Amino acid sequence: MRKLQVQGVHHITITGADRRTSIDFWEGVLGMPFLFEQPNLDNPDEGHLYFDPGDGRLITVFTNEGRKADTRPPPARPGHVHHLAFAVSRSTFAQAVERLDERGIAHSGPKDRGFMDSIYFREPLGLLIELACYRFEPPAGASHADVLHEAHRIRVERQDRAIGDTHLVDAIERLVEHGRSSLSSDRAPRNPYA
Template structure:
């Protein structure tokens, strides 16, 4: 049986509260340009806001002016989204804690071995991650190529998780592979 072949994330849609709450968070805090809005064609009592998360794809939010911000953690149950993660540059990542503190927004910072993360919640309790890889992907490769090779090295070495040494060695291996193919 043949597989369907996806080619990346097209868009993500979340259920929000009000139009202004969505704009304040997604554009005002996270800097995602507000692209346009139109009625939700599948549910006439909702509006549909479109934001650019930075890669030209879309994050959309269904809003309704009769709703209020949930202001509680979103459910973490089977079938629910645990969190949404967005890429940020290293320069931006280093500024996140101070900028969130200025706004009185609670957050949690984590070192994930191959990346750093800051977690916060949107006004409706959905967990949002701002993530920054610890490596620069060589030209002609994808982030996934580096991570797959780093994982292979980690497993071969019996290490607990991917760390800086695995990333550096993975990049070195990929560049050596490219050099061998060029000759």
Template sequence: MHKLQTQGVHHITLDGADRQTSLDFWEGVLGMPFVFEQPNLDNPGESHLYFDPGDGRLITIFTNEDRKPTGKPAPDNPGDVHHIAFAVSQSMYSQLAGRLDARGIKHSGEKDRGFMNSIYFRDPLGTLIELASYRFVPPVGATHTDVLFEAHLIRVEMGDTSIGDPHLAIAIERLSKRNQRSLSD
């Protein structure tokens, strides 16, 4: 039996607040261009806003004028979405805490995740949002996932708990050697 084969995330759709609150957050705070809007084709009482998160894919938000920000965290039960992470550059990451503070948005402060840096905060309806920045650039011909896969193998070989800079450096070196030819080989 053949597997179903995905080719990336097509889009993510979230239930949002009212239209203006959703626009203010997704475009106004996160800087995602608002690319189009249409009715929610499964619920004509809602609108469906489409945003570009920066990679040409889509984040879509169902809005309803009766849903207002609650100030409470979204439910955290088995099967619920824990959080959604979006990529930012290291230069943007270095400014996140200050920019969130300037808007009065409570956040986690900077988190060192070994192979990336993160900061967490909530959208208007309480969904946990993570902005994350990789601490490495993959070598030519490799992806972030390729580097992390290789770094995981190295981490396990070394008996370490989590991926850090030493694992990443060796992984990048190995992938570079595989993907780039040299006459001196």
């Protein structure tokens, strides 16, 4: 038995209502360029809209002009999507409350997640959307996932409840120490002011 190794998210497809609602939200609120559209090749009664969330991957929406927006949250049952999270810059996150308030979009307010900050709100069809901003930048050659994996290991070693700033800083230090060569035989912390 062998795995089918994935290499990232290719796209996420959402069942939408009408075309205009989809464009107004995904491009008009979240700023995702509307790249192209074509018929849903499995259902000729639906359109298929493609948006770029900022990393070159795709968010796609099936539309039907006969479907009306239903703002009730989708059921929270096993196998159903709880929410979609999109990365934003620290600057964008700092403006999120103001910009959501300008539009009258109800939201959670900023949430401290230890290794990131988040804010939640619902899109016009009730799907929960999260805007997330990491509190760190990974060192060159490492990913956010690498830092979080190492921070988790440190958190478990220390028997802490959740990842916080100290775990992130120490994880980044470990990744640099193990991932970068040095002419020093001893790379222990020093005090040059003593």
